[in-house]
Amino acid sequence: MSIENTLSEIRDINLNYLMLAQQMIREDKPSAIFRLGISKDIANLIDSLSNSQLTKLANAQMMLARFRFDDCSILNMLTSYNKDSALTNAHAVMLMANQPVEAIA
Template identity: 65%
Template sequence: MNIDDMLAEIRDANLNYLMLAQQLIRADKPAAIFRLGIDVQIADLLESLSNAQVLKLASNNMMLTRFRFDDSAILGMLTNYTKDRALGHSHAAILMAGQSVEELV
């Protein structure tokens, strides 16, 4: 994969993320804030973006998203398939919910 292909993939990922974020925010803002790991001000800003602004922001050559966790324990809970997978996912969600937005940034 060359650099142009990589940048095109980043733009596609950004566009998909922004469109999904807007849909989530418009459907249920409190749930979207939790699921996206953003604060209210960012949610309001994303919700108000026009289509042209979304396209312009998506065209940035940097990823707009990042992992919400730096803790390998949380990653392990999400990726390891144990007997009770749902319990592992719930535990990871509880741990991530306990993190403030400032810790995520």
Template identity: 60%
Template structure:
């Protein structure tokens, strides 16, 4: 994959994420804030974006999302394939919910 293809894939991922986030926020803002790890202010901004603004924002050449976990323990819980998988996922969700919301600097 060359650099142009990678940039196109990033733009597609950004647009998909922004459209999904906006749809989730409009359907159930409190749940979307929790699931996406957003602040109320960012959710309000995303909710009010027009389609043209979503397209423009998605065209940046960097990912607009990031993994919400920096802890190998959480990653291990999410990828474990034991018979207690549901319990591991629930535990990981609890740990992730306790993390602070990222703010854009």
């Protein structure tokens, strides 16, 4: 994959992520803050962005979304087969919820 294709894919992912995040925030802000792992200030900022601003932000040459698990055990819980997957997923969600909220620096 060429660098141009990679950057184009990143832009597409960023725009889709920002549009989904904005929709989630507008529909249910507390739930969106939890699910996206962002602060209330960042949620308010994303909510206030125009389509033009979303597009401009999506053009960053880096991924705006990131994995919320830095610990392999959480990834293993979410991907490994388990008879009680609902309990495993709930446990993983609780572990991720205890992680600090991300902020744009």
